[in-house]
Amino acid sequence: MPRNEDALEVENLSIRFRGAPVSTVEDVSFALHPGRTLCLVGESGCGKSVTALALMGLLPPRSATIAADALSFGGLDLLAIGPRRMSDLRGARLSMIFQEPMTSLNPAFTVGDQIAETVRRHQGADKRAARARAREMLDRVGIPMAEKRLDDYPHQLSGGMRQRVMIAIALANDPDVLIADEPTTALDTTIQAQILELIRELQGASGTSVLLITHDLGVVAEVADEVAVMYAGRIVEAGPADAIFEDPQHPYTIGLISSIPRLTGPRERLTTIPGMVPTVEAMPPGCRFRTRCPFAAADCATAPPLAEIAPGHRVACHYAPLETRLGATA
Numbered sequence: 001m002p003r004n005e006d007a008l009e010v011e012n013l014s015i016r017f018r019g020a021p022v023s024t025v026e027d028v029s030f031a032l033h034p035g036r037t038l039c040l041v042g043e044s045g046c047g048k049s050v051t052a053l054a055l056m057g058l059l060p061p062r063s064a065t066i067a068a069d070a071l072s073f074g075g076l077d078l079l080a081i082g083p084r085r086m087s088d089l090r091g092a093r094l095s096m097i098f099q100e101p102m103t104s105l106n107p108a109f110t111v112g113d114q115i116a117e118t119v120r121r122h123q124g125a126d127k128r129a130a131r132a133r134a135r136e137m138l139d140r141v142g143i144p145m146a147e148k149r150l151d152d153y154p155h156q157l158s159g160g161m162r163q164r165v166m167i168a169i170a171l172a173n174d175p176d177v178l179i180a181d182e183p184t185t186a187l188d189t190t191i192q193a194q195i196l197e198l199i200r201e202l203q204g205a206s207g208t209s210v211l212l213i214t215h216d217l218g219v220v221a222e223v224a225d226e227v228a229v230m231y232a233g234r235i236v237e238a239g240p241a242d243a244i245f246e247d248p249q250h251p252y253t254i255g256l257i258s259s260i261p262r263l264t265g266p267r268e269r270l271t272t273i274p275g276m277v278p279t280v281e282a283m284p285p286g287c288r289f290r291t292r293c294p295f296a297a298a299d300c301a302t303a304p305p306l307a308e309i310a311p312g313h314r315v316a317c318h319y320a321p322l323e324t325r326l327g328a329t330a
Contacts, residue, residue, distance in 0.1 A: 008032035008055065008177050008211065011070035015047075015054055015233075018063045020280045025051055025233045029306070030226075032177060037203070037210040039220040039241070041256070042230035045277040048213045049099070051230075052179050055211075056096050057086040074176060092122040095170040096179040101162035105154040111138075111165045112150030115172055122173045137168035141198060160191035167198065174206050181213045196223055217260050221245060229253045232277055232288035235306055239313035249315040251293045287317070295319060 008031070015025040025047040032038045040048050053059050054066050057078065071078045073094055078086065090096075098104040106114060115137055116130035125133065131150065138146035141164040154162055163183060170178055180199065184192035200223060203210055214220060220227060224241040229252065237250040248254045258271035275292040278284060284291050290300035299318045306316040315321070 007034060007072075007074070008209065009070050009072045010051075010055070011068060013051065013054065013066070013068040013071060015050055015059070016065045017280075018065075022280055022283045023233060024280055025054070027306075028230070028233070028235050030228045030235065030238060032209050032211050033226075034176075034209055035203070035207045036225040037212060037223050038226045038228060039212045039214060039224040040228050040230055041214055041217065041220050043215055043277050045232075045279075046230045047233040048230055049181055052096065052181050052211070052213055055179060056090055056094065057083070058090075088122070091118050091170075091175075092173045093176045094179075095173070095175040095177070097163075097166050097170045097181060097183045099182045099185055101159070101166045102154060104166060105162060107154055110151050110153055111157070112152075115165070115169050118169055118172050133172060134168075137172050138165075140171075140202065141165070141168045142194070143168075160187055160194065163187065163191075163195055164198070167195070167202070171202055171206070171208070175208060177209045177211065178203075179211045179213070182215070183212070184214075184216070184219060192219070199223070217256055229256070232283065234288060234316065235314075236289065236316045237314065238306070239310070243310065243313045247310075247313075249309060249313070249320045250289075250317050251295055252289050 010031070011029045013025060013028040014023045016023040028051060030038060040051065042048055050059070055071070055078065059066065066079065068079060073089070105111070112131060112134045115134035116127070119125050119130040119133045120127070135146050135150055138149055143149050143161055143164055154165070157165065167183070183199070184195050187195065196219060199210065202208070212223060220241070226239065227241050227244040228235050228238040229244070229250065230236070231252045237244065237248065237253045244253065245257065248257050252273070255271065255273040259273070261270060273292055278288065278291065286301040286303050287293070290296040293300070304316045304318045306314045308314050309321045
């Protein structure tokens with residue numbers, strides 16, 4: 001299928017684990033367009049990684065029930081294609097960089113073997129060609145002395161180099177869509193910048209669409225074309241990155257952006273959002289943010305729809321846009 005027809009479309013995705021009183025992820029909708037970067041952002045525990053695992057077909061079917069009006073990739077229904085076809089897609093046209101490279105990489109195999117394995121699995125390459133592709137990918141992700149590093153084990157590499165190996169594995173088959181789950185977690189600031197620049201360069205060279213999952217709004221501001229803000233398993237605001245940062249409308253989004261440290265201007269205490277993301281067992285009815293929201297009112301006991309307030313800008317709040325909310329509290 002031509003790349004310009006490839007897109008990841010998610011419509012009303014819900015995920016519920018066995019024994020849970022409510023869905024961990026509920027009615028999540030977004031679209032990832034060709035060659036674009038969509039950032040899925042929110043605090044830890046909001047359901048971002050669970051959503052990614054569902055897209056990759058990596059949630060255990062015996063413990064997780066997945067339902068959606070649409071969950072499609074390149075015109076394929078990911079809920080209907082079956083495990084064998086999903087296995088063919090995963091690592092080839094649809095790839096993922098996981099949070100922790102030390103637990104995602106196999107300590108018993110060299111990094112060269114682990115890159116070559118995905119090439120042989122999806123391209124049918126022989127051992128020599130797969131090793132050559134592995135060396136090429138280490139070069140592409142900026143690992144020096146690639147030929148020597150092919151025979152290193154994960155524990156012999158630094159954290160930044162292990163993350164680069166994960167990127168090399170994910171991109172070895174030139175996927176149409178790359179899901180990056182917190183790819184810069186636990187890396188120092190310099191290495192974070194290098195990893196983000198690397199993803200941008202590889203995306204520009206191949207036209208890959210990127211779904212970047214993060215809680216770091218500084219990262220989002222650098223790389224995102226579109227942003228979807230997630231709270232307690234629901235999308236509360238979504239739209240173009242410029243609109244989200246310049247005109248945030250959901251109280252949760254406003255709180256997240258207000259908590260970003262400023263390098264210029266007078267020193268002020270950082271804004272914080274009181275409380276914690278509720279657990280599945282203690283999920284409030286209605287708007288799930290209402291127990292932490294300074295604007296909460298009686299209407300918030302009913303869940304608001306994710307409604308469009310400007311072209312492409314959607315917000316799940318009874319009192320959006322902002323002028324309406326401020327007028328109600330005046």
